[in-house]
Amino acid sequence: MLSRTASDLYWMSRYLERAENLARMLEVSYSLSLMPQAGRGDGHAELAMSLLAAGTLDDYNARYDALNSEHMLHFFALDETNPGSIYSCLRAARTNAHAVRGRITADMWENINATWLEMRNIASNGLGRYGISHFCEWVKERSHLFRGATSGTIMRNDAYSFIRLGTFIERADNTLRLLDARYEMFGEESEEVSDNSARGYYQWSALLRALSSFEAFNEIYRNAPNAEQVSEMLLLRADVPRSLLACIEELDQILASLPGHNGRPAQRLAAELHARLRYSGIDEILASGLHQWLTDLIGQVRHLGQTVHESYLEVV
Structure with a gap:
C-alpha cells in the first residue's frame, strides 16, 4: 500500500x-x-x-x-x-x-x-x-x-489494519490524558479527597463514564470507585475495551501482522510496551507516583505514534 x-x-x-x-x-x-x-x-x-x-x-x-x-x-x-x-x-x-x-x-x-x-x-x-x-x-x-x-x-487487508492502528493509538492516548488531566486539575487535593465522599465519588464516576467503563467497574469491583481500583482498571485490565493495556495489546497484534521489514522499530516498541504493562502491578505504579508514570506513558505512546509514522506513513 x-x-x-x-x-x-x-x-x-x-x-x-x-x-x-x-x-x-x-x-x-x-x-x-x-x-x-x-x-x-x-x-x-x-x-x-x-x-x-x-x-x-x-x-x-x-x-x-x-x-x-x-x-x-x-x-x-x-x-x-x-x-x-x-x-x-x-x-x-x-x-x-x-x-x-x-x-x-x-x-x-x-x-x-x-x-x-x-x-x-x-x-x-x-x-x-x-x-x-x-x-x-x-x-x-x-x-x-x-x-x-x-x-x-x-476487507481484512492492510487498509483495515491502518484504520485500526489510528483508532487504538488515539484511544490509548486519550485514556492516559484523561487520568493525567484529573491529577493536574485537582493536584494533591485529588489524593486527599476521601473515596467515600460525595465529591470523590462524582469525580471518579465521571472519569469512568467518560470512558464507558462505569458498568464494567461495578461488575468487577462492586464498590464505590476509588483511585487505586479505577487506575488499575483503566490501565491494566485487558478485558476493558478502553483500557491502556487493551489498546496496546491491539496495537501489538496489528503491527506484528503487517508485512515487510520497515515496521520493525514500531513493532519492537509496541511489543516492549505491551510486555511492560502485562507485568506491571497497580501497587508499583502508585508507589512510583501516578502522575509521573502517566506522563512517561503519554510520551511512550506519542513515540510509538511517531515511529509508526516514520515506518509506514512517510512519503518516500
Whole structure:
C-alpha cells in the first residue's frame, strides 16, 4: 500500500476517534459543572479539565481573557479555527476519507460524509438549539456507526489494519490524558479527597463514564470507585475495551501482522510496551507516583505514534 494512502486511512480513523473522545470529555465535564458536588461554584474548572486533557487549554487562554462556559463550549465543540475542536476533527476525518474514497466501502464513505454535512448544519445553528448532551450523544453515535460500518463491510487487508492502528493509538492516548488531566486539575487535593465522599465519588464516576467503563467497574469491583481500583482498571485490565493495556495489546497484534521489514522499530516498541504493562502491578505504579508514570506513558505512546509514522506513513 502507498504511504500516502496508509496515512490518510490512519488519520481518518484517528480524527474520528478523537472527535468521539472529545465528546465524551465534554459531556461528562459539562454534567459535572452543573452539580453542586463539583465544589467549584461556577463549574469552570470541570470544563477546563476537558481543555487540559485535549491539550488546548493554552490555545483557549491565548484567545480569551477568562474562563467562560459559553466560550469554552463553543471553542471545544464548534470553533472551526480551533484545530482541536470536534468540528475540526470531523472536517479532517472527512477530508482524509475523501482522499481514499476508492479504498473504503460505500457504507463507510456515506456515513462519514453524512456526519460532516450534519455537523455543518449543527455549527450554523449553534449548540443552543441542539443542546450539549444531545450534541455529544450524536457525535458518539456517528462514531459508533462508522466503526460498525467499517467492521461489517471492509476487507481484512492492510487498509483495515491502518484504520485500526489510528483508532487504538488515539484511544490509548486519550485514556492516559484523561487520568493525567484529573491529577493536574485537582493536584494533591485529588489524593486527599476521601473515596467515600460525595465529591470523590462524582469525580471518579465521571472519569469512568467518560470512558464507558462505569458498568464494567461495578461488575468487577462492586464498590464505590476509588483511585487505586479505577487506575488499575483503566490501565491494566485487558478485558476493558478502553483500557491502556487493551489498546496496546491491539496495537501489538496489528503491527506484528503487517508485512515487510520497515515496521520493525514500531513493532519492537509496541511489543516492549505491551510486555511492560502485562507485568506491571497497580501497587508499583502508585508507589512510583501516578502522575509521573502517566506522563512517561503519554510520551511512550506519542513515540510509538511517531515511529509508526516514520515506518509506514512517510512519503518516500
